[in-house]
Amino acid sequence: MQQRFNAMVKQHQHRVFTLAVYMLRDRAEAEDVTQETYLKLWQRMEKTQEEVKRAWLLQVTRNACIDRIRKRRPQTNEVPEIEDHRDPVFEMEQDQLGKWLKDAITNLKEPYRSLVIFRDVQQHSYLEIAEMLELSLSQVKINLYRARQQLRAKLPKVETT
Amino acid sequence: MKDINKDLKKMNQQTFDDAIEELLAGDMDMQQAERLKQASASDQAMASTIIDAWALRKGLDELEIESVSATLEARLLAIPDQSQSQTRNNRFAWLNPANWQTGQSWAIGSALAMSLIIAIGINSQPNRAEILQAREDIRIALAYLGKSLNQADQLTRDELNQQMHKILAGQAPLRQPYRDIDNPVKIENIDL
Numbered sequence: 619m620q621q622r623f624n625a626m627v628k629q630h631q632h633r634v635f636t637l638a639v640y641m642l643r644d645r646a647e648a649e650d651v652t653q654e655t656y657l658k659l660w661q662r663m664e665k666t667q668e669e670v671k672r673a674w675l676l677q678v679t680r681n682a683c684i685d686r687i688r689k690r691r692p693q694t695n696e697v698p699e700i701e702d703h704r705d706p707v708f709e710m711e712q713d714q715l716g717k718w719l720k721d722a723i724t725n726l727k728e729p730y731r732s733l734v735i736f737r738d739v740q741q742h743s744y745l746e747i748a749e750m751l752e753l754s755l756s757q758v759k760i761n762l763y764r765a766r767q768q769l770r771a772k773l774p775k776v777e778t779t
Numbered sequence: 780m781k782d783i784n785k786d787l788k789k790m791n792q793q794t795f796d797d798a799i800e801e802l803l804a805g806d807m808d809m810q811q812a813e814r815l816k817q818a819s820a821s822d823q824a825m826a827s828t829i830i831d832a833w834a835l836r837k838g839l840d841e842l843e844i845e846s847v848s849a850t851l852e853a854r855l856l857a858i859p860d861q862s863q864s865q866t867r868n869n870r871f872a873w874l875n876p877a878n879w880q881t882g883q884s885w886a887i888g889s890a891l892a893m894s895l896i897i898a899i900g901i902n903s904q905p906n907r908a909e910i911l912q913a914r915e916d917i918r919i920a921l922a923y924l925g926k927s928l929n930q931a932d933q934l935t936r937d938e939l940n941q942q943m944h945k946i947l948a949g950q951a952p953l954r955q956p957y958r959d960i961d962n963p964v965k966i967e968n969i970d971l
Binding site for chain 2: 627635719
């Protein structure tokens, strides 16, 4: 059982951690959530011989992140606005665009945020995402479309003259 | 080329939006890309939209998976060992008199005392003084048991009062979410 657990750690730890980092934008908190998730996995493995799927791990991580974000709310009444960049998007440095995008993704509402992370960052299939978020395939596609539209709308405009 | 120009004339807002969506989703083929390129040459607004979408797609493609630090990995791999040693400690915690402060351990301690008294009684022929002593021990054990039950009762009441107070003061939700580790709660469409 411990070997199976260790294999799950090696195989999925980066995905679990990435999801938490993108959702929380705080590495220390993301580490805590990753640890909590794997502790739950271990407790589940002790109770049942059933194969634990990757989808379950990410689902638990997502719920833990959402819980933490909810608890944060009283301290920060509003979601911080994304820093405004003067440069049009194609003039941004790559790391600047990456940072901007991470902030923009974090500020998306649920389930848009999770959808973009699962699809565009972690490259999961539509089917896997549907299973993780308990949505239909068409809901996944429609919501992803809306999520990307929102990202596009927030993107600094290109000035064409 | 002639066909492409013909396509361009046909390209209405809807097909253009669809094409942009495909570009954003990373599903665009070369032919569609060529059509978009042609479209951008003749219309500045279109060109701007295409560059936006392309930049966003490129940015999304280059977002990295975050790596777990060696320390965190070590902590994750240590979970089984830590969890097992914790279970072992919990199993014998009731033997430690320091833990007898809580109601449950009071009861366990008292029950242990009673069983010891009974065992002594069975294995030997007690004299009158021993019988009196045993009665006194049982009385004390029962008193502990009663005290522990009262304590547990008081703790429950205090906890309930605190919760009710928080709910009435609006500091806690009326309904606490039920959490089941084996079946994680589905949360969607919430405004965070």
